[in-house]
Amino acid sequence: MMLQLSGVHAHYGYIHALHGVDVSVQVGEVVTLIGANGAGKSTLMMSIFGQPRASAGRIVFNGEDISKLPTHEIARRGIALVPEGRRIFPRMTVMENLQMGAVLGEEMNFAVDLKRMYLLFPILEERCQQRAGTLSGGEQQMLAIARALMSRPQLLLLDEPSLGLAPLYIKKIFQIVRELNREHGMTILLVEQNAHHALRVAHRGYVLQHGQIILSGTGHELLANPEVHAAYLEGGQAATAS
Amino acid sequence: MSALVLAHHRISPTERLKDAAAVAFIALLLGIPMIGLTTIDQGGALRIATRWPALLAFIAACFVGRLLLRYGFDQLRARKLAREQAAAAVRDRNLAASPLLTWVGWGALGVSLALPIVFTDNRYVVDTATTVLIYVMLGWGLNVVVGLAGLLDLGYVAFYAVGAYTYGVLATQLGWTFWQALPVAGAMAASFGIILGWPTLRLRGDYLAIVTLGFGEIIRVILVNWTELSGGPNGITSIPRPSFFGLPFKPPGDDPTFASFFGLEYSPSHRIVFLYYLILALALLTNLFVSRMRKLPIGRAWEAMREDEIACKAMGINARNVKLSAFAIGAMLGGFAGVFFAARQGFISPESFTFNESAIILAIVVLGGMGSQLGVVLASLVLVLLPELGRDFAEYRMLLFGTAMILIMIWKPGGILAHREPTLRYLATTGDKR
Numbered sequence: 141m142m143l144q145l146s147g148v149h150a151h152y153g154y155i156h157a158l159h160g161v162d163v164s165v166q167v168g169e170v171v172t173l174i175g176a177n178g179a180g181k182s183t184l185m186m187s188i189f190g191q192p193r194a195s196a197g198r199i200v201f202n203g204e205d206i207s208k209l210p211t212h213e214i215a216r217r218g219i220a221l222v223p224e225g226r227r228i229f230p231r232m233t234v235m236e237n238l239q240m241g242a243v244l245g246e247e248m249n250f251a252v253d254l255k256r257m258y259l260l261f262p263i264l265e266e267r268c269q270q271r272a273g274t275l276s277g278g279e280q281q282m283l284a285i286a287r288a289l290m291s292r293p294q295l296l297l298l299d300e301p302s303l304g305l306a307p308l309y310i311k312k313i314f315q316i317v318r319e320l321n322r323e324h325g326m327t328i329l330l331v332e333q334n335a336h337h338a339l340r341v342a343h344r345g346y347v348l349q350h351g352q353i354i355l356s357g358t359g360h361e362l363l364a365n366p367e368v369h370a371a372y373l374e375g376g377q378a379a380t381a382s
Numbered sequence: 383m384s385a386l387v388l389a390h391h392r393i394s395p396t397e398r399l400k401d402a403a404a405v406a407f408i409a410l411l412l413g414i415p416m417i418g419l420t421t422i423d424q425g426g427a428l429r430i431a432t433r434w435p436a437l438l439a440f441i442a443a444c445f446v447g448r449l450l451l452r453y454g455f456d457q458l459r460a461r462k463l464a465r466e467q468a469a470a471a472v473r474d475r476n477l478a479a480s481p482l483l484t485w486v487g488w489g490a491l492g493v494s495l496a497l498p499i500v501f502t503d504n505r506y507v508v509d510t511a512t513t514v515l516i517y518v519m520l521g522w523g524l525n526v527v528v529g530l531a532g533l534l535d536l537g538y539v540a541f542y543a544v545g546a547y548t549y550g551v552l553a554t555q556l557g558w559t560f561w562q563a564l565p566v567a568g569a570m571a572a573s574f575g576i577i578l579g580w581p582t583l584r585l586r587g588d589y590l591a592i593v594t595l596g597f598g599e600i601i602r603v604i605l606v607n608w609t610e611l612s613g614g615p616n617g618i619t620s621i622p623r624p625s626f627f628g629l630p631f632k633p634p635g636d637d638p639t640f641a642s643f644f645g646l647e648y649s650p651s652h653r654i655v656f657l658y659y660l661i662l663a664l665a666l667l668t669n670l671f672v673s674r675m676r677k678l679p680i681g682r683a684w685e686a687m688r689e690d691e692i693a694c695k696a697m698g699i700n701a702r703n704v705k706l707s708a709f710a711i712g713a714m715l716g717g718f719a720g721v722f723f724a725a726r727q728g729f730i731s732p733e734s735f736t737f738n739e740s741a742i743i744l745a746i747v748v749l750g751g752m753g754s755q756l757g758v759v760l761a762s763l764v765l766v767l768l769p770e771l772g773r774d775f776a777e778y779r780m781l782l783f784g785t786a787m788i789l790i791m792i793w794k795p796g797g798i799l800a801h802r803e804p805t806l807r808y809l810a811t812t813g814d815k816r
Binding site for chain 2: 189191210211212215216220221223227228229230231232233235236239240241243244269287291
């Protein structure tokens with residue numbers, strides 16, 4: 141087991157956002173967390189990174205409890221985050237953004253990894269001297285993913301990568317997720333509102349509601365589940381299947 | 383009618399024809415009663431007559447007119463779009479390289495090197511230039527904290543004061559020289575930077591500004607009240623002036639002096655010019671130091687911290703160390719400037735280190751363009767020279783000063799030079815990293 145959350149609670153001030161969540165991710169898997177707005181998806185993701193810190197429960201990564209570690213130490217263990225809303229460094233150039241993603245790596249890996257990212261996302265090479273804030277939303281999302289990959293992580297956390305993107309880019313992003321996992325063997329934990337796309341690419345999925353896991357299963361099981369279908373896919377499917 | 387409504391989009395020839403046809407149709411509807419039919423007086427009775435040729439001409443005129451009008455508007459819009467794109471391209475190019483700014487920088491350096499030679503006998507000019515350079519150095523120091531790391535510091539003058547008083551006390555009570563005290567005062571100011579930085583690690587923006595404002599006041603109040611150490615409101619007097627590698631600037635006496643050693647005739651302007659070159663060297667060292675830092679991982683981490691703290695932490699960067707290093711280095715540079723200030727004035731008192739000074743230094747950084755080194759120079763020139771040039775206007779001086787600042791901020795909201803030089807270049811075609 142690569143990542144294991146057991147009985148994790150989290151608070152924002154007085155608001156109890158997570159009520160004892162159990163989630164696990166194995167090496168080589170794509171695991172998705174779906175749920176409505178405010179269900180606690182992003183909180184769960186951020187609490188892995190200690191923002192906010194889990195108020196109870198254990199978060200074990202590669203056999204080590206990381207729930208008490210400071211955020212930057214968690215990143216150093218080999219977890220990379222593509223945060224919700226991308227959070228690139230807007231006034232720095234595309235290349236400087238990628239360099240920031242590589243601060244943990246060796247100097248000599250930088251050129252190699254940069255080439256790899258440019259192969260994966262050719263648009264970033266074209267834009268490498270441009271201010272990141274001038275990229276389109278989809279390009280910024282690719283930059284955020286590339287920046288996270290620059291640290292050569294063992295586990296990639298993707299927080300709503302399709303948020304606010306055009307349908308064409310959504311498709312592209314999920315293609316990249318699939319490619320990263322199937323061809324490069326990247327282990328991915330994916331939080332999404334776009335349940336249809338997410339469940340199709342995922343090996344397993346969890347459904348989160350009011351800070352609790354209410355359902356879990358393989359991607360196909362959840363896709364076929366009538367409750368999931370009614371709550372998260374009805375209507376949404378027509379809009380996103382194109 | 384939809385053709386009319388969509389007039390704001392890019393239009394194909396068929397759409398243009400459709401659009402003109404719609405206009406012609408409206409012209410027909412309006413034209414039948416107004417042009418096509420008319421009343422004529424025939425033998426005292428009114429009769430309706432038709433004017434179909436005139437109506438036809440009117441409709442044709444509307445059709446053609448509409449086509450021309452649309453075409454003209456589209457051309458105008460296309461030209462505007464092209465202009466905007468060209469401007470964007472220029473912006474991108476500016477981002478990549480800016481030979482003009484480089485030349486301005488070298489030119490400014492040349493002028494500042496030549497200035498005391500040209501104005502050797504004009505003490506006022508060299509003195510004012512020295513003041514400008516002190517502010518340039520302070521601006522470059524604060525630029526690390528505010529411009530690069532994005533930590534709003536309203537109490538920067540505290541570090542300036544720590545540097546000045548450290549030298550004042552060491553020199554008057556222990557007899558240290560300028561060069562001995564300089565590193566110690568820098569280290570002292572840096573540790574005060576950490577003392578300020580540690581409790582404010584979790585604060586940002588306005589909250590941080592309030593705490594730093596308070597810190598600046600605390601230092602000033604301590605200096606006013608700790609009479610045994612700082613001399614209280616009377617300050618510290620007769621602080622020794624810096625010497626030229628052990629050769630003092632004095633009228634000829636028993637010991638060798640600067641003038642006698644070099645076989646020059648003694649002149650008080652030697653010291654003024656020496657002080658000028660001293661602060662120029664200190665400021666240039668500061669500049670070199672800061673621009674090197676910017677290109678190191680720590681400098682890039684400062685900027686990333688300014689942009690997005692959470693993303694920065696998720697990259698594995700230790701936010702505490704990054705912030706403390708920015709505070710400490712900014713404070714150290716302020717401390718160096720303080721040592722020079724004390725040595726130049728020969729007298730320091732808490733009155734030199736009021737909030738007003740902090741505000742001016744911050745104004746220099748903001749006016750110059752956050753993070754821009756050259757912008758700080760230009761802003762210091764404006765902020766120090768404007769009140770000097772305005773002396774003729776007597777009591778309206780500060781009014782003029784304020785108006786100028788407001789005008790600059792309206793004209794250039796991002797500061798005089800809002801441009802940011804990338805720290806990393808990569809030529810995609812050749813794969814060279816420079």
